[in-house]
Amino acid sequence: MTGNSEFAGCIALVTGAAAGIGASAARWLDAQGIGELVLVDIDRPALDRLGLSCKVHPFGGDVTDPSLWKLLEREVPRIDYAVLNAGIASNGEITDLDITAWRKTLSVNLDGMFLSLRTALRAMKRANRGAVVLTASVSGIKAAAGTAAYSASKAATIQLAKVAAAEAARYGVRVNAIAPGGVDTGIWDRAEWFAPLIEQHGGRAEALAAMAKDATPLGRFASADEVAAQIGFLLSDAAATITGTCLVSDGGVSL
Template identity: 35%
Template sequence: MAKLDHNSDGQRSQAGGNKLEGRVALVTGAAGGLGKAIAAELRERGAAVHGVDIAGDGVFHADLAAASGNRDMIAHVLAVAGRLDILVLNAGCQFVAPIDKFPDAEWERLRGVMLDGPFFAMKAAWAALTKSPGGRVVVTASTSSFGGAPGKAAYTAAKHGVLGLVRVAALEGAEHGLTVNAVAPGWMDTGMMRDQLEVQAATMGVSTDEVVTRFRAAQPAKRFVDVREVAATIGFLASPAASGVNGVCVPITS
């Protein structure tokens, strides 16, 4: 009889565990509401967390749309911590306009932050993540990864594309015990959502309050997703308990 393989991620003794003691995590977009919640969740589970954003207090600053910015942030964490076990690619941005009026620079910015950036980050971190027993990558996708909305060509295209990247990375990392997954939140009450209310209101021809009402009504439970719900799911995917979850995207809608 052929010998059955066992879990090779070096964490057999923690099978089913959700703690992250001794693990080093990096969270991008860590200065925003969701990023802060993710960092807090991982710290609560015991990880040493390093935050990265383009601006903000208490985080390493890097241009996450550029290959050099992603290389710099990975090099920084490795220089400070000596290892990297968990990479959470959460950085995001938004711009709303119809296709014929969509600025070229905004298309490139959104694609850069949400599709090019995750690729460059994974590439720069790959050696460290595959060396780490049970390495983890989690990418913040969106319910826009499965559909579309007027005015959101760049955001929707980037969020569709990142799922393809996740699936390929999951296949390539599997032999090393590295898992790569995504989460897809619905509408959350975050700064990025609030920043687009006026544009959405103008596009729909309604008030900003009506836009909020419609956004909320589109959710199954008629409420916004709490950032802590998303962070908790990411915490699970980053944990030893999720060693058998790879190449999937978890929708999170309230």
């Protein structure tokens, strides 16, 4: 990418950057010529394996820890773009859901989102410019049994993005959310019920394809790279008048 890119010389924050959508977003920004990337993930060593060409400032830590964000604010005074993606998945029906599990999901997905958003907006307010994308989910739009904690956290993320957009517009900062449906990331591999599906269908790709055929009108899940490109659009000047929206990228699940 040439130095004429709108991202050239800029600094972008990406949370949950070690894998999945976060890693793809970091690679997308790198390919667009971003000047520096500030990467945050609980898996600190994985950040070094992303193979990025730009300058990288890796931070290992829990996004729910306020001290992590105090440190980052001291060491990274400037942020031009932010992809706030860190989160965890969970399941369980309300009657069976333990309060500890509920609080863990809400803590990572919502408290962590608030803390990272606050840090990004503080830096952008000083510069009177910036763009932020929060990773939500179609689960925050369409109800599904067994997803109470996750769905509540993602619905709150969408509303948080709207409130932030209303507050930040006066200092030239845009804030949007993206709500993917099924995405081919490692999150599936950590689900106990996924291994039997792989065995049943004869492979991981085959299992995901079967799930997507049943679950989405388009009959396919997204790749992490596709979602990263959509996030990139929301960050870019092509979306200069878009703020406070939630881009639903779910293959038609919410229709």
